[in-house]
Amino acid sequence: MTDTRDEIDAEEGAGVVKKFMFVNRKAPYGTIYALESLEVVLISAAFDQDVSLAFLDDGVYQLVKGQDTKAIEVKNFSPTYRALEGYDVEKLYVERESLAARGLTEDDLLVPVQVVSAAEMAELMEAQDVVIGF
Amino acid sequence: MSIEVGGRTLETDEEGYLVNLSDWSEEVANEIAKAENVAMTENHWEVVNFLREYYNEYQIAPAVRVLTKAIGKKLGPEKGNSKYLYELFPYGPAKQACKIAGLPKPTGCV
Amino acid sequence: MLHIVNKSPYEKTSLASCLAHARKGGAVLLIEDAVYAATRGSVAEAALRRAMQDVAVYALGPDLEARGIKGKVMDGVTVVDFGGFVDLVAEHRTNQSWL
Numbered sequence: 449m450t451d452t453r454d455e456i457d458a459e460e461g462a463g464v465v466k467k468f469m470f471v472n473r474k475a476p477y478g479t480i481y482a483l484e485s486l487e488v489v490l491i492s493a494a495f496d497q498d499v500s501l502a503f504l505d506d507g508v509y510q511l512v513k514g515q516d517t518k519a520i521e522v523k524n525f526s527p528t529y530r531a532l533e534g535y536d537v538e539k540l541y542v543e544r545e546s547l548a549a550r551g552l553t554e555d556d557l558l559v560p561v562q563v564v565s566a567a568e569m570a571e572l573m574e575a576q577d578v579v580i581g582f
Numbered sequence: 583m584s585i586e587v588g589g590r591t592l593e594t595d596e597e598g599y600l601v602n603l604s605d606w607s608e609e610v611a612n613e614i615a616k617a618e619n620v621a622m623t624e625n626h627w628e629v630v631n632f633l634r635e636y637y638n639e640y641q642i643a644p645a646v647r648v649l650t651k652a653i654g655k656k657l658g659p660e661k662g663n664s665k666y667l668y669e670l671f672p673y674g675p676a677k678q679a680c681k682i683a684g685l686p687k688p689t690g691c692v
Numbered sequence: 693m694l695h696i697v698n699k700s701p702y703e704k705t706s707l708a709s710c711l712a713h714a715r716k717g718g719a720v721l722l723i724e725d726a727v728y729a730a731t732r733g734s735v736a737e738a739a740l741r742r743a744m745q746d747v748a749v750y751a752l753g754p755d756l757e758a759r760g761i762k763g764k765v766m767d768g769v770t771v772v773d774f775g776g777f778v779d780l781v782a783e784h785r786t787n788q789s790w791l
Contacts, residue, residue, distance in 0.1 A: 531640035
């Protein structure tokens with residue numbers, strides 16, 4: 449699919465750009481949700497949609513710096529969040545209340561994000577065409 | 583499935599991608615390239631090495647659009663375009679070069 | 693927006709988080725284990741009661757019945773069947789699942 453990208457480009461204009469938000473509410477390694485969400489985001493980025501990511505509740509743990517999974521023998525996918533910029537996924541919203549509740553600040557995160565309040569997050573969600581929760 | 587390189591048997595998936603990233607070596611790359619009918623030149627290696635560095639940094643194989651853009655940034659516009667990359671890897675710079683680089687198929691590639 | 697919750701409020705924070713993000717005029721539909729939140733006299737009742745000032749709250753009848761709590765649904769929660777579920781999705785421009 450991605451290798452036929454140029455053909456897709458040629459047909460662009462016919463495509464409708466929708467606002468997609470992926471809402472991440474789960475910690476990274478306890479369940480498969482975080483990794484699945486990331487893969488869906490990478491795939492959807494190939495379709496030139498207006499993609500944004502929201503991190504709230506335990507989802508903020510996905511972005512914590514310094515993850516090292518060697519000893520638990522699972523893949524550390526946290527570096528992949530830094531690749532999102534190259535995929536033109538640049539809207540990452542993190543909820544302030546969720547960070548605060550977990551003793552975290554923006555400095556603990558591995559990518560530049562926009563920190564927003566719960567009320568602002570609710571507004572952002574409302575403004576989407578499609579909201580997909582993980 | 584598997585491939586034989588230098589007397590060793592390396593496990594691959596059904597499409598020929600290495601299962602264990604750590605099995606890769608330049609010798610393995612040459613062997614996979616041969617099976618793909620790609621004669622490796624310096625230009626091919628440049629892309630393959632770039633992919634390995636990208637994977638090392640981000641833990642994913644990039645989609646072709648992302649690869650093209652990143653190559654352009656690093657190696658210049660005469661290399662950061664589809665024409666150049668498809669000439670090197672006719673079956674797709676992302677898919678084929680990743681296979682030779684010993685990486686998984688790019689996410690989002692069917 | 694229609695918010696859909698399917699986890700018990702005593703096991704996950706999904707309902708609390710959903711209610712913190714549901715905006716005036718929106719709707720919340722409780723399905724599967726989330727229907728326990730609609731039980732009269734429960735701890736979750738107060739939170740739902742507060743939310744009802746701004747949003748409409750629905751619970752899926754078949755899930756209430758399956759769990760033996762259909763007779764214990766708090767006032768103000770509208771019970772819908774599967775057809776009502778589909779109608780709710782169709783009536784709202786967007787929906788979001790809180791897993």
